[in-house]
Amino acid sequence: MSEVTMTVNGRKVSGQCEDRTLLVHFLRDNLGLTGTHVGCDTSQCGACVVHVDGKAVKSCTMLAAQASGSDVVTIEGLAAEGDLTPVQAAFKEHHGLQCGFCTPGMIMAATDMINRYGAGNLDEKTVRAELEGNICRCTGYHNIVKAILAASDDMAKGAAAA
Amino acid sequence: MGMEGIGARVARKEDKRFITGAGRYTDDMSVPGMKYAAFVRSPHAHAKITSIDSSAAEGMPGVIGVLTGKQLKADGIGNLICGWMIHSKDGTPMKMGAWEPMATSTVRYVGDAVAIVVAETRGQARDAAEAVNVEYEELPAVITAVDALKPGAPQIHPEAEGNLIYDWEIGDESAADKAIAEAAHVTEIEILNNRLSPNPMEPRATLGVYDKAEDHYTCWTTSQNPHVARLVMSAFYNVAPENKLRVIAPDVGGGFGAKIYIYPEEIICLWASKRTGVPVKWTADRTEAFMTDAHGRDHVSKVKMAFDKDNRITGLKVETLANLGAYMSLFSSSVPTYLYATLLSGQYDIAAIHCNVKTAYSNTVPVDAYRGAGRPEATYLLERTVETAARELGVDPAELRRINFIREFPHQTPVIMNYDTGDFEATLNAAMEAIDYKGFEARKAESAKNGKLRGIGMSCYIEACGIAPSAAVGSLGAGVGLWESAEVRVNAVGTIEVLTGSHSHGQGHETTFAQLVNERLGVPLDSVSIVHGDTDKVQMGMGTYGSRSGAVGMSAIVKALDKVENKAKKIAAHLLEADEGDIVIENGELKVAGTDKSVPWFQMALAAYTAHNLPEGMEPGLKETAFYDPTNFTFPGGCYIAEVEVDPETGKTEVLRFVAADDFGNIINPMIVEGQVHGGLTQGIGQALLEGVVYDESGQLLTASYQDYCMPRADDVPSYEVSHHITPCPGNPLGIKGCGEAGAIGSPPAIINAITNAIGNNNVTMPATPQKVWSAINAG
Numbered sequence: 001m002s003e004v005t006m007t008v009n010g011r012k013v014s015g016q017c018e019d020r021t022l023l024v025h026f027l028r029d030n031l032g033l034t035g036t037h038v039g040c041d042t043s044q045c046g047a048c049v050v051h052v053d054g055k056a057v058k059s060c061t062m063l064a065a066q067a068s069g070s071d072v073v074t075i076e077g078l079a080a081e082g083d084l085t086p087v088q089a090a091f092k093e094h095h096g097l098q099c100g101f102c103t104p105g106m107i108m109a110a111t112d113m114i115n116r117y118g119a120g121n122l123d124e125k126t127v128r129a130e131l132e133g134n135i136c137r138c139t140g141y142h143n144i145v146k147a148i149l150a151a152s153d154d155m156a157k158g159a160a161a162a
Numbered sequence: 163m164g165m166e167g168i169g170a171r172v173a174r175k176e177d178k179r180f181i182t183g184a185g186r187y188t189d190d191m192s193v194p195g196m197k198y199a200a201f202v203r204s205p206h207a208h209a210k211i212t213s214i215d216s217s218a219a220e221g222m223p224g225v226i227g228v229l230t231g232k233q234l235k236a237d238g239i240g241n242l243i244c245g246w247m248i249h250s251k252d253g254t255p256m257k258m259g260a261w262e263p264m265a266t267s268t269v270r271y272v273g274d275a276v277a278i279v280v281a282e283t284r285g286q287a288r289d290a291a292e293a294v295n296v297e298y299e300e301l302p303a304v305i306t307a308v309d310a311l312k313p314g315a316p317q318i319h320p321e322a323e324g325n326l327i328y329d330w331e332i333g334d335e336s337a338a339d340k341a342i343a344e345a346a347h348v349t350e351i352e353i354l355n356n357r358l359s360p361n362p363m364e365p366r367a368t369l370g371v372y373d374k375a376e377d378h379y380t381c382w383t384t385s386q387n388p389h390v391a392r393l394v395m396s397a398f399y400n401v402a403p404e405n406k407l408r409v410i411a412p413d414v415g416g417g418f419g420a421k422i423y424i425y426p427e428e429i430i431c432l433w434a435s436k437r438t439g440v441p442v443k444w445t446a447d448r449t450e451a452f453m454t455d456a457h458g459r460d461h462v463s464k465v466k467m468a469f470d471k472d473n474r475i476t477g478l479k480v481e482t483l484a485n486l487g488a489y490m491s492l493f494s495s496s497v498p499t500y501l502y503a504t505l506l507s508g509q510y511d512i513a514a515i516h517c518n519v520k521t522a523y524s525n526t527v528p529v530d531a532y533r534g535a536g537r538p539e540a541t542y543l544l545e546r547t548v549e550t551a552a553r554e555l556g557v558d559p560a561e562l563r564r565i566n567f568i569r570e571f572p573h574q575t576p577v578i579m580n581y582d583t584g585d586f587e588a589t590l591n592a593a594m595e596a597i598d599y600k601g602f603e604a605r606k607a608e609s610a611k612n613g614k615l616r617g618i619g620m621s622c623y624i625e626a627c628g629i630a631p632s633a634a635v636g637s638l639g640a641g642v643g644l645w646e647s648a649e650v651r652v653n654a655v656g657t658i659e660v661l662t663g664s665h666s667h668g669q670g671h672e673t674t675f676a677q678l679v680n681e682r683l684g685v686p687l688d689s690v691s692i693v694h695g696d697t698d699k700v701q702m703g704m705g706t707y708g709s710r711s712g713a714v715g716m717s718a719i720v721k722a723l724d725k726v727e728n729k730a731k732k733i734a735a736h737l738l739e740a741d742e743g744d745i746v747i748e749n750g751e752l753k754v755a756g757t758d759k760s761v762p763w764f765q766m767a768l769a770a771y772t773a774h775n776l777p778e779g780m781e782p783g784l785k786e787t788a789f790y791d792p793t794n795f796t797f798p799g800g801c802y803i804a805e806v807e808v809d810p811e812t813g814k815t816e817v818l819r820f821v822a823a824d825d826f827g828n829i830i831n832p833m834i835v836e837g838q839v840h841g842g843l844t845q846g847i848g849q850a851l852l853e854g855v856v857y858d859e860s861g862q863l864l865t866a867s868y869q870d871y872c873m874p875r876a877d878d879v880p881s882y883e884v885s886h887h888i889t890p891c892p893g894n895p896l897g898i899k900g901c902g903e904a905g906a907i908g909s910p911p912a913i914i915n916a917i918t919n920a921i922g923n924n925n926v927t928m929p930a931t932p933q934k935v936w937s938a939i940n941a942g
Contacts, residue, residue: 018283025284035185037363038189038365038447039363039448041447041448041867042448042869044867044868045868075181075182076182076184091177092173092174092178095836098416098668099364099414100180100181100415101185101187101362101363101415102363104180104181128876128877131875132876135363135873135875136876137845138363138668138837139837139844140842140843140844140879142879143840
C-alpha cells in the first residue's frame with residue numbers, strides 16, 4: 001500500500017491506495033472526483049486528462065504514487081465555484097459536446113493547449129493536430145475545434161482589454 | 163419561432179454538468195458496501211469447457227465469491243434471446259442457438275463469459291479472475307460468413323445446420339431476372355461492408371444491487387432503453403418480476419446501437435448481488451468493449467443492376483451474406499433484412515428488385531445494429547453500384563442519379579417501403595452548388611501540379627427512421643411494439659416535468675424536448691425539466707435508437723401536450739368566464755382572443771390544484787399521459803459530396819471538403835441537428851478510411867485497443883459544410899424525419915467514390931487504408 005499526499009483543486013488530500021493504483025482511480029475512487037473519466041486504458045483517448053503541476057497529463061498513465069507531492073487540477077477544479085472558464089463556456093456555446101464523456105478531458109487538453117500556444121495564437125490545423133490524443137465519438141470534432149478557437153480568441157481579447 | 167421555441171439554436175440545458183465534471187455515469191455510481199466484479203472470459207474462439215477450478219481464486223485476498231454458469235442456470239436464470247423472428251424463404255423459422263449468459267459447456271467467441279469474480283477492489287477481482295483455472299478442449303473456429311456457410315465448416319450451434327440462421331428473400335426474383343435479361347447494360351459488382359466496433363467513449367458498465375428485505379433489484383446500466391432492459395430481464399431471463407426490478411440508465415456516454423442490447427453482464431451482476439449479498443459493479447475496459455460489445459455491418463454482397471438504353475434503372479438483384487457472430491443478439495436478425503433490403507430502392511424509381519440474404523453464425527462477437535443499422539449497408543451498396551454504372555456508361559454520376567430519381571410522392575417501392583415525401587433534386591443541386599461541382603476539373607488540375615490525385619464522389623441516400631408502426635413491425639416479426647410514451651406534469655406553480663420513454667445519451671433531449679414545451683405553452687425553458695432513464699420514475703417506454711426520439715418520442719409529448727392544453731383552456735375559460743374556444747395560449751398566459759382578459763399560466767395551474775373553482779365535474783390536477791404509435795416510417799434523405807486528395811507516393815487520402823445537404827423534415831434545434839450530422843459523417847468517414855475489426859484465422863481479435871483499431875481523430879477529418887432542405891414529414895404532428903444516423907449512412911460511399919475517382923481504379927474496399935489505395939494505384 002502507498003500513502004499518497006497531493007494537492008487536488010487547491011485542497012491538500014492524502015489517502016492510502018494499492019501501489020498499482022493509477023492516478024485516475026485515486027481521483028475517482030478515493031476522492032470521489034468522478035469528472036475525470038476512463039475511456040480506453042491505453043493512453044489513447046484522453047478522457048482522463050488532468051493537469052499535474054501545470055501540465056496536461058493522461059491520469060491513466062500515471063500512478064497515484066507518482067503524483068504524490070504534486071499539484072493536481074481536475075475538471076471539477078478548473079473554474080472558481082459557480083463560474084465557468086472561457087474554454088468551458090465556449091464548449092457550451094458552440095455545442096462542443098454531446099454525450100459529455102470525453103468532454104472533461106477535451107476541456108483540460110484544450111486549456112493546456114491555449115496556455116502553451118498563448119491565447120489567440122491557434123489556428124484550425126494546429127488545434128486538430130494538438131487534439132490527436134483526445135478521441136470523441138459524438139461530435140466529429142467540428143464544434144470542438146470551433147469552441148477551442150473561439151475560447152482562444154476570447155481569451156486574447158480579454159487579455160488585451162485588461 | 164420564439165427565442166427558445168422550435169427552430170431556435172438554444173445552447174443545451176444539460177451541458178453545465180458535463181463541462182464541470184458533474185455528469186453522473188454508471189461507473190460514477192457508488193452505493194454502501196459496493197464491491198467490484200471481473201469476468202473470466204474465453205481465450206479461445208471455439209472450445210469445449212472441460213473443467214472450471216476456482217479454488218485458488220477463492221482463496222485470494224479480497225475475494226468474496228467466484229460464480230459460474232452452472233450456478234446461474236441452477237438459479238433459473240434464462241438464456242439470452244433475439245427479439246425479432248425472421249422466417250426463411252421456405253417458411254421455416256430462423257435457427258436460434260442457445261446463448262447462455264455464462265457458458266457452461268461450449269465457448270463460441272474470444273471474450274465469451276465463463277465465470278464472474280466479486281472482490282473488494284477492482285484489482286483484486288482482476289487478479290482472482292486470472293487465477294480461475296478453466297480447462298478447454300479447443301475446437302476448429304470459423305470467422306467469416308463466407309467460410310461459415312461452406313460445406314464442412316466447423317458447426318457452431320447444433321440448432322443451425324451448416325451455420326445458416328436463415329435464407330431470406332424480399333421482392334420479385336423473376337421480375338428482377340427479366341429486367342437483367344432484357345437490359346441494355348448490366349453493372350455487376352461485389353460489395354464488402356467492413357465490420358466495425360461502435361465504440362461509444364463510455365465503456366459499458368453496470369451496478370447490480372439486491373435488497374434482501376424487499377426482495378428487490380436495482381440495476382444501474384449504460385442503456386439506450388432501460389424499460390426494454392427491464393422487460394427482457396424480467397420476462398425472458400427470470401432475474402425478477404418487473405415490479406421488483408428497477409433499471410436506471412443515468413447519463414450515458416454515447417450508444418450508437420451498442421447499448422440497445424441486454425448483455426450477459428447486467429443479468430449476471432444482478433444475480434451475483436443476490437448470491438454474494440453485496441452490490442456488484444462491473445465496468446468494461448476498452449479491450450473488453452472491443453471483445454464483447456455487439457459489432458456492426460460485416461456484409462458481403464453480389465449486385466447486378468440493369469439499365470435500359472436511356473440509362474434508366476430497370477432492375478436490381480442482390481445476394482448478401484451477413485455475419486451475425488457467435489450468438490443472435492437482441493435485434494440482430496432484423497438488421498440485414500428489414501432494416502437493410504427494404505431500402506434497396508434508394509432514391510431511385512426501380513420497378514423490379516430482389517434481394518436474398520443468408521445469415522451465418524461465426525466464432526466472433528455477436529453483430530447487431532450500429533448507427534444506421536442496415537441502411538448504411540444498403541446505401542453503400544447502391545451508391546457504389548450507381549457510381550460504377552456511371553463510369554461504365556460514360557455518364558456524369560450526378561446526371562445518372564438525376565434521371566433515375568423518384569419525383570412523385572407517395573411512392574411505393576417494390577421492397578415494402580412507401581416513401582411519403584422528399585425532394586432529391588433539391589438536395590443534389592444544393593450539394594453540387596456548395597462544392598462547386600463545375601469547378602472540379604480546374605481544382606483537379608491544380609492538385610496534379612502538386613503531384614496529388616484529386617477526386618470527387620457523391621452519395622444520394624435515403625433511410626427509414628421513426629421506427630416504427632407497431633402493427634407493421636409486428637407483422638414483420640418484431641417481438642415488441644415500437645411506439646413511445648410521454649407524461650406531462652404541470653406542477654401547482656406552473657413549472658413542468660416531461661417524463662419521456664426516449665433516452666438521451668448525447669442527443670440533447672433535455673433541451674429539444676423543453677423547446678417543444680416552450681413553443682406550445684410559452685413557459686421558459688428553465689421551468690421545464692425532462693425526466694428519463696429510470697423505470698421507477700417514467701412510464702413504460704421504448705427508448706432511443708433508429709433516430710426515433712424526435713419523430714416518435716416528441717410526437718408522444720405533443721399528444722400529451724394536446725391533452726394538457728385542452729384541460730388548461732377549459733380551466734382558463736371557466737376562470738375568465740369566457741368560451742373555451744376563444745382561449746389562446748401566448749407568452750405564458752391564457753388569453754381570451756381579441757380582448758385584454760387573461761390569466762397567467764401559473765395561476766391556471768394553481769387553480770387546477772387548489773380545485774376551489776373548477777368547471778363542474780372536472781377532476782383536480784393537471785397531468786396527462788400519451789402513447790404515440792407512428793403511422794409510417796419517416797424517410798430522411800439527402801446528398802453528400804466529398805472531395806479528396808490522394809498522395810500517389812503513400813496512398814494516403816486527405817478529405818479536403820465534405821458537403822452535406824440533408825432533408826430531415828422540420829428541425830427543432832439546428833445546432834443540435836448539425837452536431838448529429840458532424841458526428842455521423844465522422845463515423846462514416848471512419849468506416850471508409852480507418853476502421854475495421856480484424857480477427858485472425860483462429861478467431862483472435864487483433865483490433866482490441868485504440869492502438870490497433872483506428873478511430874477517427876480530429877486531424878483525420880475536415881470541418882463540414884452542412885445545409886438543410888426541408889420537406890416536412892406528413893406522418894407525424896411535428897413534421898420531423900430524424901437526423902441521428904444520416905451522416906453515418908450517406909458518407910462512406912461518397913468517400914470511396916471520391917477515392918476511386920481520384921485514382922482511376924474502382925477496386926478499393928473499406929477501410930481504404932494507404933496500403934490498399936497505394937496497391938490499387940499501382941495495380942497497373
